[in-house]
Amino acid sequence: MRFADxxxxxxxxxxxxxxxxxxxxxxLLFETDDLxxxxxxxxxxxxxxxxxxVYFVINRHITPTNVCVxxxxxxxxxxxxxxxxxxxxxxxxxxxxxxxxxREVHIVGGHHPDWPFEYFERIIAxxxxxxxxxxxxxxxxxxxxxxxxxxxxxxxEALARLKAAGLMSMPGGGAEIFSARLARLLKxxxxxxxxxxxxxxxxxxGLGIATNATMLYGHVETLAERVHHLLRxxxxxxxxxxxxxxxxxxxxxxxxxxxxxxxxxSDSLRTIAAARLLLDNFPHVEAYWVVLGEDTTSIALHFGxxxxxxxxxxERIQHMAGAQTPAGVAREQLFxxxxxxxxxxxxxxxxxxxxxxxxxx
Amino acid sequence: xxxVIREKAVAGKRLDRAEGxxxxxxxxxxEAGAVANEVRFARLPEKVVTFVIDSNPNYTNVCVTDCQxxxxxxxxxxPEAWTLTVDEVLxxxxxxxxxxxxxxxxxxxxxxxxxxxxxxxxxxxxxRRFPQVTPHFFTASEIQTIAAQTGxxxxxxxxxxxxAGQRTLPGGGAEILSERVRxxxxxKKGGPAAWIEVHREAHRRGFKSTATMMYGHVETPEDVLDxxxxxxELQDELGGFTAFVPWSFKPGNTLLEKWIKEYQGPNAYxxxxxxxxxxLDNFAHVQASWFSEGKRTGQIALHFGxxxxxxxxxEExxxxxxxxxxxxxxxxxTALIRDEGFVPAQRTTTYEIIKYx
Numbered sequence: 001m002r003f004a005d006x007x008x009x010x011x012x013x014x015x016x017x018x019x020x021x022x023x024x025x026x027x028l029l030f031e032t033d034d035l036x037x038x039x040x041x042x043x044x045x046x047x048x049x050x051x052x053x054v055y056f057v058i059n060r061h062i063t064p065t066n067v068c069v070x071x072x073x074x075x076x077x078x079x080x081x082x083x084x085x086x087x088x089x090x091x092x093x094x095x096x097x098x099x100x101x102x103r104e105v106h107i108v109g110g111h112h113p114d115w116p117f118e119y120f121e122r123i124i125a126x127x128x129x130x131x132x133x134x135x136x137x138x139x140x141x142x143x144x145x146x147x148x149x150x151x152x153x154x155x156x157e158a159l160a161r162l163k164a165a166g167l168m169s170m171p172g173g174g175a176e177i178f179s180a181r182l183a184r185l186l187k188x189x190x191x192x193x194x195x196x197x198x199x200x201x202x203x204x205x206g207l208g209i210a211t212n213a214t215m216l217y218g219h220v221e222t223l224a225e226r227v228h229h230l231l232r233x234x235x236x237x238x239x240x241x242x243x244x245x246x247x248x249x250x251x252x253x254x255x256x257x258x259x260x261x262x263x264x265x266s267d268s269l270r271t272i273a274a275a276r277l278l279l280d281n282f283p284h285v286e287a288y289w290v291v292l293g294e295d296t297t298s299i300a301l302h303f304g305x306x307x308x309x310x311x312x313x314x315e316r317i318q319h320m321a322g323a324q325t326p327a328g329v330a331r332e333q334l335f336x337x338x339x340x341x342x343x344x345x346x347x348x349x350x351x352x353x354x355x356x357x358x359x360x361x
Numbered sequence: 362x363x364x365v366i367r368e369k370a371v372a373g374k375r376l377d378r379a380e381g382x383x384x385x386x387x388x389x390x391x392e393a394g395a396v397a398n399e400v401r402f403a404r405l406p407e408k409v410v411t412f413v414i415d416s417n418p419n420y421t422n423v424c425v426t427d428c429q430x431x432x433x434x435x436x437x438x439x440p441e442a443w444t445l446t447v448d449e450v451l452x453x454x455x456x457x458x459x460x461x462x463x464x465x466x467x468x469x470x471x472x473x474x475x476x477x478x479x480x481x482x483x484x485x486x487x488x489r490r491f492p493q494v495t496p497h498f499f500t501a502s503e504i505q506t507i508a509a510q511t512g513x514x515x516x517x518x519x520x521x522x523x524x525a526g527q528r529t530l531p532g533g534g535a536e537i538l539s540e541r542v543r544x545x546x547x548x549k550k551g552g553p554a555a556w557i558e559v560h561r562e563a564h565r566r567g568f569k570s571t572a573t574m575m576y577g578h579v580e581t582p583e584d585v586l587d588x589x590x591x592x593x594e595l596q597d598e599l600g601g602f603t604a605f606v607p608w609s610f611k612p613g614n615t616l617l618e619k620w621i622k623e624y625q626g627p628n629a630y631x632x633x634x635x636x637x638x639x640x641l642d643n644f645a646h647v648q649a650s651w652f653s654e655g656k657r658t659g660q661i662a663l664h665f666g667x668x669x670x671x672x673x674x675x676e677e678x679x680x681x682x683x684x685x686x687x688x689x690x691x692x693x694x695t696a697l698i699r700d701e702g703f704v705p706a707q708r709t710t711t712y713e714i715i716k717y718x
Contacts, residue, residue: 002367004399035664036395043391073571264700265657266664295627297656302390302628340626342390 001041005034008041012275017040022276029274035266042273042304046285050306053357054343055284058335059104059310059349060134062094064123068110069146073186074176074219076254079088080112088112091123092122095130097313104310107138108176111171112145117153121165128166135168135350141200141211144172145192149202157199159207168171169350170204172212172247175242176220178229185220186258194229198236205242212245213282217271218263219251226271230278244352245284245307246275250291265296274302284352294337301341310336364394370400370639378586384636385582390628397635397666404645405668405675409671410698411646411708411715414691415464415497415672416457418481419679420445424470426502428547428676430536430578434470443483447482451490456674458491461691464672464710466531467498471506477518480507481525488526495710496526501559502531502550512687516562523566529710530563531572532606537593539584546617553591564601569711572602572644576633577586577609577625585633587638596643603712604646604669607633608653613683627658631665638666646712651697652687653680669712670694670705691718 001012011025015018017273021029029038065088068078079086092272096112105127120139122148139162147153157169178194201211211234218225230246237243248271276285286307287300297308311331335358338345345358362383369376376384384393422445424434435442445453454465465487482497487496499507499522508515536543538553560570572592576585596602609625610620631690638647649667651659652674659670673691680686691707695718698705705718 002364004395036391036398039391040389040395043389046684094550261696261700264697265661266701269661293655293657294656296661299631299658299661337625340628342628 001037001044003034003037005032005037006130008032009039012041015045015277016178018280021232026039026230026274026278027224029224029277030270033166037271038270038277039303042276043302045276046304047304049283052343053346054301054338054341055307055308055346055348055352056331056338057104057310057348058331059106060098060102060313060351061106061108062089062097064089064094064107064109064120065112065115066110067112069113070111070188070190072176072188072191072250074216074256076226076252076256080280081113081357083282091126093313096125097125098131098134099228099313100126100131102134102313102353103348104135105131106138106171107136108140108143108173110144112138113149113150117147117158119150120147121161124162124167125165136166137169137171137350138162138167139173140174141197142191144170144200145196155203156207159200159204159209163209167209170201170209170211171243172214172243172245175214175229175233177225178232179221179225182221182225194232198232199210201236201242202240205240205348210242210244211246213243214249215275216245216251218267219258226274234279234281243282245286246279246282247286247288248275248310249270249288253290254278265292265299268292268296269300272300272305273303287335289337294333297335298337298340301338303345308337310334363388363396366639367396367399367493370396370642371403373403373642375642376640378590379532379588379638381589381640382582384639384685385585385632390632390635392636393632393639394665396663397638400633401647401666401668408703409706409714410663410668410670410701410703411706411712411714412670412694412698412708413464413672413708414460414462415466416453416460416462416675417466417468417672417677417679418450419452419458419469419666420467421469421472421475422678423472423474424549424618425473426471426549428536428550428598429611429616430546430575431679432580432611436631437472437474438491444475445494445707447479447486450483453676454479454487454494458494463493463677463715464495464497466497466672468531468533471502473510475509477511477513481521484522484527485527491563495529496581497529497531498522498527498697498711500532504505504559505551505555506520515559516566519559519562520570523568528568529603529650530560530568530570532560532573532602535573535574535588535590538574539580539587540581542578542584549607553587555692557591557595561595562598564595564599569601569603571604571648572596574605574607574633575610576607578621578627588625589637593641593643595655600643602644604648605637605641605644605648607637608650611653611680611683611685613685615683627654627661630654630658631662634662634667635665643644647678651689652677653685655687656689656697660697661701663701664700670673671710690698
């Protein structure tokens with residue numbers, strides 16, 4: 001491979017030899033002008049791992065409540081109890097939201113001041129009992145940590161009980177950016193910090209609960225903070241090994257306005273590519289169409305992404321922040337994004353078991 | 362193949378058809394993009410992206426040509442048919458001028474009821490009343506229509522428009538310059554030679570024009586190469602093209618919708634731009650169409666060979682008829698260009714820079 005930025009040749013040497021990239025390499029991937037070079041390296045790695053396959057899942061998002069005790073500066077979703085627009089679903093409502101063909105249900109919500117841990121346990125048990133074919137992916141590490149802060153239930157106990165109730169995997173949210181500086185600046189000090197977030201994922205992995213990881217980027221963080229975040233995840237994966245997918249989350253401007261516009265699409269493509277290259281121990285890197293839009297997602301399939309998330313029959317958090325994508329994209333639209341990039345759609349479940357390879361679909 | 366192509370392209374040597382075919386059909390997308398980006402900066406080293414403040418009104422939707430891809434036209438006598446008076450068109454020019462437009466791209470259906478004087482008055486009055494606005498009026502097939510109806514011939518019509526003050530022509534109506542494709546989707550518009558003849562005659566008279574391409578319907582890579590070869594040849598001959606402007610066919614409400622449900626997406630578009638940048642070695646500019654492909658794809662296109670953002674398009678009716686609508690302001694254009702690391706520069710119809718933003 002030849003590069004417009006000759007500094008990428010050393011990275012190419014490591015990539016080809018399957019050697020681990022350093023933090024300096026990571027910074028170079030974010031700083032170089034050679035966007036195509038970074039993309040080509042990531043595409044090489046993605047193709048070596050997955051060929052032309054791109055994964056998706058028929059899934060449903062359920063948000064039990066948007067009532068939250070926190071006030072993170074980047075969040076358009078949270079409401080105080082009793083405030084306009086605050087909602088609290090009943091278990092019956094939530095069970096009724098799931099269609100028979102869903103493979104995965106993703107349950108994430110606010111840090112509710114009153115709902116006891118047992119209520120969350122009952123949500124999982126009820127969903128699992130009503131829809132045993134659906135894999136339940138629920139509660140970010142931030143929520144698990146909150147069960148400790150609010151109810152003094154140790155994460156290990158919480159996760160073991162949730163698993164017994166039917167929890168199969170954990171989403172990767174609540175990581176934000178691992179940075180004490182940003183936690184203070186953006187007022188998320190009340191949330192699990194990097195060590196705690198990683199600790200909880202490690203505990204989950206130890207209990208056989210697979211998890212995902214995210215990074216909220218494109219607000220006021222530095223490129224070095226992004227690299228640090230990615231390497232912290234890589235370190236945790238080395239230690240506990242249970243991460244399935246890394247999902248970079250482009251900050252949605254909405255009404256929180258930490259910046260005037262969403263970070264440009266080339267930044268998202270580059271971030272996906274850099275993640276694919278740095279996270280050498282993560283099986284998958286996702287281009288999440290809700291935050292990126294369908295066009296950028298489709299292009300991202302040439303920049304190292306091998307997953308587009310799913311049909312998402314309901315997705316409240318990003319949409320309340322003004323994400324400009326249709327709320328219930330059909331499988332056909334996912335096919336369109338994947339086919340436009342010349343890739344093969346592979347339907348999966350939450351654990352990446354292949355349900356169907358949609359050859360010629 | 363890739364290394365040969367890169368070397369030739371960066372050295373300014375011409376690609377042959379087999380190399381073009383490989384880029385169109387076989388090259389990995391990012392490899393094509395990387396070469397295009399390198400060629401773009403070899404030709405235009407400044408990190409500048411131009412845009413124009415413009416509007417695309419229409420003077421009539423009456424048309425006798427029945428193109429299969431068109432959702433805009435109505436046959437003469439149709440209850441939804443309309444034709445604007447000269448004053449009504451000039452009011453649109455005035456409103457665009459009031460918003461700061463320096464280009465008005467005016468085009469319409471092929472309406473045999475309109476006399477030569479209608480067209481000439483539009484040009485003359487635009488020149489007289491709005492000297493800051495370039496009348497970028499009438500595509501090749503409209504010129505053909507006027508030529509047939511007046512008996513003046515293409516050259517005669519262009520002479521009269523030139524006398525009236527017109528100096529540029531929009532490049533629409535090329536579709537895909539291949540006999541096979543045009544016979545299939547626009548049989549009454551004539552073969553590629555019809556479009557080429559108008560632009561050749563225009564360039565001979567000192568007009569500048571753009572070359573467009575509407576892809577994503579019935580064409581094959583061979584048809585696209587026919588198109589590229591036709592415009593590259595004419596550009597060698599007279600050098601009158603300012604830019605190449607491709608966009609994807611939008612099937613909504615067209616006759617072709619029956620066979621083609623979806624428009625081609627961003628990857629096809631980026632590839633088309635990249636191949637055009639490398640293959641059309643005698644074109645100075647390649648335009649990224651935020652309007653037809655979406656703003657994010659437009660931004661990414663700036664890394665795939667495009668150096669121009671197109672225009673504000675204060676008014677647009679043709680894509681709109683196919684249920685495809687998009688809006689932008691000058692402030693947003695300059696911000697989106699800057700976000701991608703380029704300096705935005707406002708340009709004229711003929712790509713001279715007016716002002717850096």
